Amino acid sequence: MPASRVRSRDAFERACRLIPGGVNSPARAFGAVGGQPLFIARGEGAYLYDLDGNQYLDYVGSWGPLILGHAHPRVVQAIEEAVRRGASFGAPTEAESQLAELIIDAVPSIEMVRMVNSGTEASMSAIRLARGFTGRDVIVKFAGCYHGHVDSLLVQAGSSATTFGVPNSPGVPAGCTADTLVLRYNDVQGLVDAFAAHGERIAGVIVEPVAGNMGLVRPSAEFLNELRRLTGKHGALLIYDEVMTGFRLSYGGAQQLFRQMPDLTVLGKIVGGGLPVGAYGGRADVMKHVMPAGPVFQAGTLSGNPLAMAAGIATLQELRDHPPYGRLEQLGERLANGLHEAARAAGLEHCLTRAGSMWTLFFTNGPVLDYESAKQADTARFARFFWAMLERGIYLPCSQFESAFISAAHTEKDIDHTLTAAREALAEVAR
Numbered sequence: 446m447p448a449s450r451v452r453s454r455d456a457f458e459r460a461c462r463l464i465p466g467g468v469n470s471p472a473r474a475f476g477a478v479g480g481q482p483l484f485i486a487r488g489e490g491a492y493l494y495d496l497d498g499n500q501y502l503d504y505v506g507s508w509g510p511l512i513l514g515h516a517h518p519r520v521v522q523a524i525e526e527a528v529r530r531g532a533s534f535g536a537p538t539e540a541e542s543q544l545a546e547l548i549i550d551a552v553p554s555i556e557m558v559r560m561v562n563s564g565t566e567a568s569m570s571a572i573r574l575a576r577g578f579t580g581r582d583v584i585v586k587f588a589g590c591y592h593g594h595v596d597s598l599l600v601q602a603g604s605s606a607t608t609f610g611v612p613n614s615p616g617v618p619a620g621c622t623a624d625t626l627v628l629r630y631n632d633v634q635g636l637v638d639a640f641a642a643h644g645e646r647i648a649g650v651i652v653e654p655v656a657g658n659m660g661l662v663r664p665s666a667e668f669l670n671e672l673r674r675l676t677g678k679h680g681a682l683l684i685y686d687e688v689m690t691g692f693r694l695s696y697g698g699a700q701q702l703f704r705q706m707p708d709l710t711v712l713g714k715i716v717g718g719g720l721p722v723g724a725y726g727g728r729a730d731v732m733k734h735v736m737p738a739g740p741v742f743q744a745g746t747l748s749g750n751p752l753a754m755a756a757g758i759a760t761l762q763e764l765r766d767h768p769p770y771g772r773l774e775q776l777g778e779r780l781a782n783g784l785h786e787a788a789r790a791a792g793l794e795h796c797l798t799r800a801g802s803m804w805t806l807f808f809t810n811g812p813v814l815d816y817e818s819a820k821q822a823d824t825a826r827f828a829r830f831f832w833a834m835l836e837r838g839i840y841l842p843c844s845q846f847e848s849a850f851i852s853a854a855h856t857e858k859d860i861d862h863t864l865t866a867a868r869e870a871l872a873e874v875a876r
């Protein structure tokens with residue numbers, strides 16, 4: 446018997462009269478799976494509760510920030526204490542230095558860091574800094590990787606690895622993407638060709654060191670090594686976008702896991718503990734070009750906001766003091782193995798990709814190594830799987846091309862509950 450979602454339905458109808466598409470970010474609109482989004486009343490640990498009182502085991506975690514689960518007591522207390530001292534001052538506070546120190550101590554390549562308010566703002570600023578530091582214009586990104594709604598990165602690939610991109614959103618002038626090269630993720634030869642053709646013009650390469658925005662796609666070691674070698678050889682900056690993987694895949698992020706040293710790192714999500722924080726940091730000699738230390742402009746009224754800093758500090762302290770990564774790996778492996786078995790038993794083409802607590806079940810045989818292979822997935826079947834799981838109280842990302850997240854609040858019992866639901870749901874969508 447489908448759960449009642451009457452109050453969500455009414456809330457969505459009201460929101461659609463007030464807010465474009467009824468949501469403040471399109472990722473939430475259920476566009477890829479059909480139907481209407483749930484309106485959430487509250488979250489607690491690994492669980493969400495919608496306006497109609499339905500309970501869901503949450504594998505979205507606000508798209509990554511909630512690695513500790515919802516309303517973690519240490520985070521709640523930190524925000525409550527901070528707000529009693531005032532919400533914002535437009536003047537420096539020690540909390541900003543405290544979060545900066547935690548980030549610098551944790552992330553191997555970061556010597557200095559600047560706080561902003563979102564991952565988009567952090568990526569945009571890192572790109573501007575790369576161009577300002579090198580005096581060059583060309584930026585390289587990879588198809589299927591997402592770095593926020595930065596004009597110059599809202600771009601689709603050119604016809605070959607050496608032709609520049611064209612805008613993929615109205616409102617982005619051709620000039621904004623004329624210096625953006627879009628390559629194929631994990632394509633080492635494409636990288637070599639692009640640097641051979643344009644190397645001395647490339648200011649920076651921005652990459653998700655584990656991709657989460659085409660579904661979960663792992664990098665090859667060769668790809669990461671060539672990224673570092675070629676950028677170093679040609680004087681371009683290597684920018685790791687760790688908005689999703691930072692403090693997620695390990696306390697030092699993907700770069701610690703893979704022993705890589707980018708020149709700049711972009712952060713967001715977990716560093717704000719669920720409040721709006723983005724950050725960009727890296728080599729001190731590069732970061733010292735950021736105003737007012739240097740000439741590259743970047744600013745923000747609420748950058749380093751005391752409440753957001755408090756949430757970020759509490760979250761990183763909890764992750765530092767009680768690292769959940771070993772347990773997240775065990776839960777992730779248990780879930781992945783169980784989902785693979787269930788999909789195989791249902792006779793379904795599938796490819797299960799995972800990195801720690803990030804995972805995607807692709808409805809395609811795979812392997813899924815880049816955006817082209819990810820797009821082979823059967824999105825209609827994914828949509829049916831999404832709803833079959835939702836009816837069984839499991840809240841998955843509402844797109845085949847998004848990573849799911851396990852939180853430290855998930856238990857083995859939750860994983861087993863998920864696998865029971867998945868066995869039924871996969872058998873259902875196989876028919």
Ligand code: KE4
Pocket residue numbers: 470471472473508563564565566568591592593594653657658686687688689713714723847
């Ligand atoms: P925000 O501006 O949304 O804070 O961060 C942009 C961003 C940058 N880099 C990476 C690797 C990201 O994954 C993101 C944002 N991720 C999406 C989920 N795929 C956020 C969900 C949304 O847009 O609502």
